[in-house]
Amino acid sequence: MVYLRLIAQFIRASIMEETSYRVNFWINLLHSLLNLTTGVLGVYILFAQIERVNGWGFPAALAVLGVYLTIQALRNLFIGPSLDILAGMDGEVWSGNLDFTLVRPVNIQFLASFRRWHLFALFDLILGLGVLVFAVVRMHEALTLPNIGLFLLTLVAATGILYAILLAFSALVFWSPGVMFTWIFDGVFQLGRYPLGLYPGWVRLALTWIIPVGVITTIPAQALSGDLSMNQLALILLMSVVLVFCASLFFKAALRRYASASS
Amino acid sequence: MNHKGGWALIKSSWLSWMQYRSFFFILAFGWMIPPLIYMLVWSGAAGAGSLGGLTSQEFIAYYLLLILVNQLTYSQTNWTVGDVIRMGSINHWLLRPMPPLYNPLASEVAGKVVTMVFVLPISSVLALVxxxxxxxxxxxxxxxxxxxxxxxxxxxxxxxxxxxxxxxxTRADALLALQDSLVFLLAGVVAPVWMLPAGLKAAANGLPFRFMVGFPIEVLMGQVSGQALFIGFGVQTLWAAAAVIISTIVWWLGLRRYAAIGG
Known part of the structure; x- marks a missing residue:
């Protein structure tokens, strides 16, 4: 498994790079705790005013927040840092440094998606899962093995959807190298903090079919608490496979536009 | 005092920033998202009735105003002041024959103009819909x-x-992130300040953050009146005066310490 060995090497290199800036550890810790506090209080303040919104209570909404934090942590673990190298004013597409990436004897999409790791995100992952477990226990749902299995399955599918969207947004840099397209998605992704059911109908439709942020966070949360329907399971699995496939094709097509940078 | 030079600097910053408007549009889009989320969530929660004294149409008005006020008062400039000091380009500020404060003010005005070009049409459309x-x-x-x-x-x-x-x-930016989180929680973004749980409400009324965003909207909507209005303006003026005095002191102390590296 050449690819797994490469990933291990990428992780090692990233650890060496990150540990050379020690103060960053405390800054990262501060950011993680702020993110957790604002997230949890955001849900708590809403449900301090009203007990149920469209059938959603505090623990169920908190579970969705837990999935949101978990997926956000996975995004920051490798997908985000790796793809961000492409875009922006000092990105590889603008500067022409993508030349050096392209000549490597490895699949370019693999390199673009896995080459940089931000291991502090593992801490965020634990926090996210912690919120999720706390919420499910508050719902008085037992954590059964089949539910955990379904949850992990839908979580992988959700990460696939997120990856596909970010890959497609990153591929847009081949048209306009200076623009941070993934930032646009990051804005929309914040809507996933709350259950889809809290939003008006048209937003719900948009977040299911146009930019499936709602699918990414709401369905895994329902899987863990045992509220998952067969339709939802089929939807998230199918969507994940189709989107990853389409995004890969799009990335390949976009790559053909790359003409290096003139010096 | 060379105010003419200052005005020229302001004009040139905003004209040159308009060249990078897509970048600022993406930033402005990101800043609009949290108020938009809470607009949808709170107006949905209010439903046909009212919550915390507001109907769902009034929540929409509150958060549309919040988008504008937040955009007008948010100083993205301050995120770059730290870099200017670290990299030594503050030398240029110090050498020009005008008060150095004109430099951050110029990018403050430029940022406002550029983001407003994006935010005003969007919020007008939202208001119509x-x-x-x-x-x-x-x-x-x-x-x-x-x-x-x-x-x-x-x-x-x-x-x-x-x-x-x-x-x-070198890590003062972390404090700006902390300020942003406190503004989110205590300045009326996550919920109008009068709807916060008692502990947070007390903190919001004493600390400066409510007076950076939420207070003008509360005044406009008539949520503060009589004695509370008087006290509110008093507290706001005190904090504003304190902020000006502290920055003057920090500026002079910092300048005495500054060693002009690089540039």
């Missing part, structure tokens, strides 16, 4: 504009003195 409902009077509009001016003054100088700490530490 979502039918906000606002009951106010002309004297409240006047008072709210006054509160808005002080809110800008307070938020700019509060961020400025935090950013100036870069004279001593």
């Amino acid at each position: 979502l039918h906000p409902e606002l009951h106010t009077s002309w004297d409240r509009v006047g008072l709210a504009l006054l509160a808005l001016a002080f809110a800008w003054l307070l938020r700019f100088f509060w961020g400025y003195w935090l950013a100036l700490l870069a004279f001593w530490t």
